[in-house]
Amino acid sequence: MTNLLxxxxxxxxxxxxxxxDHYKSSNRANNMGDALEYYIKDLFCGTTNIKNxxxxxKIYSKYFSYLxxxxxxxxxIIKNGDAIEVKKIESLRSGIALNSSYPKDKLFSDSPMIxxxxxxxxxxxxxxxxxxxxxxxxxxxxxLWFIYGDCYAAGKEVYERIRxxxxxGINELTGVEFSETKELGRVNKVDPLGITYLRIRGxxxxxxxxxxxxxxxxxxxxxxxxVNALMLKNKYLSFPKEDIAKLEEMSENKISISDVNxxxxxxxxxxxxxxLIKFEI
Numbered sequence: 564m565t566n567l568l569x570x571x572x573x574x575x576x577x578x579x580x581x582x583x584d585h586y587k588s589s590n591r592a593n594n595m596g597d598a599l600e601y602y603i604k605d606l607f608c609g610t611t612n613i614k615n616x617x618x619x620x621k622i623y624s625k626y627f628s629y630l631x632x633x634x635x636x637x638x639x640i641i642k643n644g645d646a647i648e649v650k651k652i653e654s655l656r657s658g659i660a661l662n663s664s665y666p667k668d669k670l671f672s673d674s675p676m677i678x679x680x681x682x683x684x685x686x687x688x689x690x691x692x693x694x695x696x697x698x699x700x701x702x703x704x705x706x707l708w709f710i711y712g713d714c715y716a717a718g719k720e721v722y723e724r725i726r727x728x729x730x731x732g733i734n735e736l737t738g739v740e741f742s743e744t745k746e747l748g749r750v751n752k753v754d755p756l757g758i759t760y761l762r763i764r765g766x767x768x769x770x771x772x773x774x775x776x777x778x779x780x781x782x783x784x785x786x787x788x789x790v791n792a793l794m795l796k797n798k799y800l801s802f803p804k805e806d807i808a809k810l811e812e813m814s815e816n817k818i819s820i821s822d823v824n825x826x827x828x829x830x831x832x833x834x835x836x837x838x839l840i841k842f843e844i
Contacts, residue, residue, distance in 0.1 A: 564626070564641070564642060564643060564644060565607045565608060565609075565626045565641055565644065566607075566641070566644055566645070566802055566803075566806060567607075567645070567693060567709055567792060567794070567802075568802050568803075568806040568807060568809075568810050569607065569609070569806055570603075570606040570607045570709075571606075571709070571790075571792055571810060571818075571840060572806070572809055572810055572813065573605075573606050573607075573609050573611065574606050574707075574790060575813055575817055575818060575842065577611045577612060578788070578844040579602060579611065579704075580703045580704045580788045580844060581702070581703050581704075582595070582598040582599065582601075582602045582703075582704060583595055583598045583702050583703075584702075585598070585602075586598045586601050586602070595651055595697070595699045595702060596651045599649060599651050599697040599699075599704075600638060600649045603638075603639070603647065603649050603695050604623060604627070604630075604639060605619075607626060607627075607639075607641065607647075608622050608623060608625075608626050608627075609622075610622050610623075625642075626641060626642060627639055627640060627641060627642060628640050628641070628642045628643075628684040628685045629680065629681050629684035629685075631678070631681065632678075635664075635676060635677055635678045635681070636648050636664050636667070636670070636676060636677060637670060637677075637681070637690075637692065640681070640684055640685075640690065642685065643685065644690075645690060645691045645692065645693050646670040646690040646691070646692045646693070647692075647693045647695055648667075648692060648693070648694050648695065649695045649697070650694065650695070650696045650697070651696075651697050651698075651699060652696065652697070652698055652699075652771060653698070653699060653700075654698065654700075655698055655705065655706065655771075655773055655782060656771075656773075656774065657698075657771060658768045658769065658770055658771060659694075659696060659768060659769050659770075659771050660766070660767075660768055661767040661768060661769060662766060662767065663676070663746065663764050663765055663766070663767070664676045664767060665719075665722035665723075665726065665765070665767045666712070666715065666716035666717070666722065666767065666769050667692050667712050667716055667719065668692070668712045668713040668715075668716045668717065668718055668719065668828065669689050669690065669691060669692055669712060669713065669719075670689070670690040670691075670692045670712075671688065671689055671690075671719070672687055672688050672689070673688075675745045676745070691711060691712070691713070691798065692711065692712035693709055693710070693711055693712070694708070694709075694710050694711075694712060694715060694772075695707070695708070695709050696708040696710070696771060696772060698771075698773070703788075704788050705788060705789075706773065706782050706788065706789045706790070706791075707788065707789075707790045707791075708771075708772045708773070708790075708791050708792075708793075709790075709791070709792040709793070710772050710791075710792070710793045710794075711793065711794045711795065711798060713795060713798075713828070714793050714794065714795060714825055714828070714835070714837060715769075715772065715775070715793075715828060716769070716828055717828045717829050718828075718829055721829070722767075726747065726765060729747055729765070730747045730748060733747060733748040733763060734748055740752050744762070746762055746763060746764045746765070747763040747764060747765050748762075748763040749761065749762050749763065750763070772791070772793070776791075776793065776825065779823045779825065779839055780839060780841060787843045787844060788843065788844040789841070789842075789843050789844075790840075790841065790842050790843070790844065791839065791840070791841050792839070792840040792841075793823075793825070793837060793838070793839050793840075794837065794838055795835060795836065795837050795838075796822065796836040796837055796838050797836075798838075799838040810840070817842055818840060818841065818842035819839075819840070819841045819842065820838065820839075820840050821838070821839050821841075822836065822837075822838065822839075823837050823838070823839045824836065824837065825837045
């Protein structure tokens, strides 16, 4: 079984910033978005330096129970472990587009936004969710964030309340024919022939963690690539002791592991005990 601490150890031992060139050489990716997703999978599997695609796929199958698509979260589910959503942005100050899926503190199997294949990939009801956010500049990784959803997003009822109010308000319009949809609404037979329909979709965005957590860490606009990982302290302590020990041994000269207090996404007046892991490449 793999986990975030193993991925961070692999990243320290095998750092890459020019990931597009690395994955283009094996005909696997021609853009930063695809390269970033391959890199994240390789970090969790320890397969960064393996070139043989069939060999990689066998190892992916060993560690992952689900690999998703661009239209439905998540991108990756670790077998009996966490879910991972990979996002790429172009600037240290850019927001993150989540499209029709609102931010998530956890991933739930009854979410209407996931596929049936995702629901059936293993016997599960709830998964911790890691948002993995890469910032690219000149086709190279400038910064990389791994942040758990419960540090970053409010509970699902916060977003569902807004979505439901908008959806119910739209559907209360008179003189318009609606049909059931997972989106905010769908209007049928807009024109006299009855052949045009209107899809009403939400487009969710969230500030990137560089901005949200500038009170506990900063990223300097320099050539080095900065890596940050943020999780609640109880999550950190839930990892296998050997993985914690290996990472903490590296903290003597390569990485920083610190206790921090972060604002609760559900109540900013409440501070949560968290762990921040940080290093530069």
